Amino acid sequence: MNYMSPSLANSTGAGIGGLALAMALHKKGISFTLYEDAKEYPAGEDAQDIFFEGMPLEEGLGRDKPWYGHSGWGHPNYIRKSAHRKTLLDIMTSFIPIENVKLNKPECSVLAGADGIKSAVRAHVLEKYPSQITSVYAGAYCYRAVIPISEAYEILGDLTDVANFYFGSKRSAITYRITGGEEFNYLLCVADSLDGWKVKGAVTETISHEAMMADFKGPGGFFHHFRTASYYRGRVTLVGDSAHASLPFQAAGAAQGLEDALVLSNVLAETAKFPQRGGELAPFIQAGLSAYDSVRRPCAQKRLEQAAEVGRMIFFQHQEAGDDMDKILPKLQQGRFN
Template sequence: MAGRRPCVAVVGGGIGGLATAIGLRRRGVDAVVYEQSRAVAPQGAGIAVGANGHRMLRELGVARRLQDSAVAPLRADFRHWSTGRRMVVHALSGAYEERFKAPFWTVERSAVQQALLAELGPEHVRLGARCAAVEDTGHGAVIRFADGTEAEADAVVGADGIHSAVRDSVFGPEAAVFSGTSGYRALIPMERLAHLPELAEPVLWLWLGPGRHFIAYPVAGGRALNFLAVVPDRDWLIESWSTQGETSELLAAFDGWHPFVTAVLAACERPSRWALYDREPQRTWSRGRVTLLGDAAHAMLPHHGQGANQALEDAVVLAHVLGGATPRTVTEALRAYEQIRRPRTRLLQAGSRKNAGCFQLPDGPEAQARNERLAALPDDLAWIHGHDALGLLGPASASAPV
């Protein structure tokens, strides 16, 4: 028994939690996901999967399941908020894939969740299991659930989001940091937008303007358009993807913007609205046999489009590190995982905060200087998209047999 691999309990059935369980089980580690909802429900709308995230999906055996629903935009097109003038454009097909050795995809978050769940197998997910507390017992870790039941494992991974119960239980409560902005999201069927010639090709649209910005891209195999509209809002403090906003509010917030933007917003029936929060980087993610992953460890604003990508990187690295551990060496493995991942996610948290202001400059010299910097974007972001999380682990990171 001394040489056996550890059993791992994963709290949270989102992208990070499901990916972690897949990675562990592919490496022969027993892993169970505990999800508080009664179903692995779709959350959010669309997400961007960069080359760095795509490599992780490929490693997990999940990329093939998304071939029909993912979209590979031809380019990232930065536009002036009112005139529609193209400020800069960067290829996202061909040159991008050649440089970073994987494609850039836009896809529904729910499609990624369902693909992960199908790969993992629903029999490895326990639903309706709301974590109330976690305790490191020295020889294991115990999850105590709200209904009074418990589960014990050699290690517990808190992948339960920005308001993580695992983090609060182990490290104590800490307030998230409010950005002073709200994000509106929605998925719009393309048939409602058939009158917009700009949508004839799959494009990642980024409209930058004073005090707010608007991003849109196709998902669901091109059958729907996802948008994110970010506006200043000191009074809206609800951080929830399920809270509804009003189309009239959006149209008022983007009054005077280019007709493409306002036409997309007008076609939206019920946008979700959520206050944008992140967290200060944690000094440590792990305590004994308990660690954190994804937003529970390093919640970041959406302005680098890297939240899901970083959860996938976390998951694969953690699976590879724990895959070589024994129950006796779990704590060392968790510390190693954290040491590998923390420096990168700290930089991305800071960069995501900085991008909010960069995207929302008023017309003038600062915006012009920003546009000139955008010309070098592929080089500036190469450290993100070109990152090979597995390559850093050396020969031991070779994929486990499927």
């Protein structure tokens, strides 16, 4: 039997990590409330695919279920290991009871901050480490857009059939199909100086078409939480990008949020078995969050560091490989995507 306070766990943020945690808690019978400000998921800003790798999550992501996704293109035996982010968010939202979604003042035993790269909860958790609260500009930015595959095919032809990663001196491009192959997502990336981002407090900027074209003769900056001393403080913890916002070059950021939810939900399920309530439960909660931190933080921070290293490779700025593809490719193939 589970002994629970009126709301054992609250999650701020209905992104991948927050929804995954809410789904897991609901499945385990753990009371929770999900808080979210946004009323919908913007398709353009959430166009990237999410690649499931690392921990063997596939069995928990719908395999053999009627709603399990299948590739909209390619060989019929190909098992697709990625998902369009907005589509995945819509599916995950359908599993959350509407009565568990609130916009009012939260009261709970545990607060999980899944409120993204500009997390307010992170400021509380890392109060003793003020230099680690705000995400750090990673010295690169990108232009991202989604266009119909018919328009992309007119420009790139058969190059639209598979995902492509183009390397270059301080420039790179990433292209792939989404939405069952009906749309084409592309990112044009530019390497910059570490102090090059001038828009304070924002991770995107709107600029003119002429300025954008000059870059490749409204970028979005690449920011990450490169150092994080702890994923929890007291009975408050971090999940997803609020804990370990990363560069996109290992396509593992969202999957890390799913792994956070998997570990944290199991920790909270064990905590809920104790008969103590209220303040008496606090030591058990803190012990559980310490265990969550010890499991997730080393793994997620390693991914984050590897993503930054891959970024240096694709811009030909790696300290060892430089612009030598004979050195870059073995590094990518022998560990940087493990």
